[in-house]
Amino acid sequence: MSLRIAIWGAPSAGKSMLARALATALGVGLIEEYATEWLRKHGLQAWFDEGPKVQAQFGEEQLKRERRATVANLPWVTDSPSGLCWPYAAKRDDALTDVNHDCYGVFVRALTGYTHHVFLPFGDFSYDHSRIRIPEHEAEEMDRWLRAVLDMHGVNYLIVRGSVQDRVDAVVNHLGVGQATIAQPAQMPRA
Secondary structure, eight states: OOOEEEEEESTTSSHHHHHHHHHHHHTOEEEOOHHHHHHHHHTOSOGGGSOHHHHHHHHHHHHHHHHHHHHTTOOEEESSOGGGHHHHHHHHOOSOOHHHHHHHHHHHHHHTTOSEEEEEOTTOSOOOGGGOOSOHHHHHHHHHHHHHHHHHTTOOOEEOOSSHHHHHHHHHHHHTOOSOOOOOOOOOOOO
């Protein structure tokens, strides 16, 4: 089975930064966050302010990208697991709507697709706070809630702290692959 790493965390926890560094260090593909791509296309700032219907679309598209890479038997890391759509949507919309239920379905299907789970605590290391997309107290609350959701579903995850290099080293050590070598990330299949 190819390596498939999901990086979990609240918005602005540093998931994208770590994913890019890990993909480079491990020489594996990077599946970037579809929601950020969608935001750029629509000239918007914060995807988690979009309702559960849009969250479900984000999750489904992210899941498609993950499955294409998995079918191609490529190792990869993702900075925004498709399963994040449900915790984000459910946290914003406590009503269990049909769309929220669809997001939950993506979350459950996504959990089985990853070989390793990494969690980034919000506010763990010095970060450019001008890039934080939600108020800090909301990100901290999301951090706690997301951990509770992963725990509730029995997900074993590695919590990594420190600088980006500290985090990369912790994951590499956890994977038991020895010293990470810098390589170009593998190309991921496109739609």
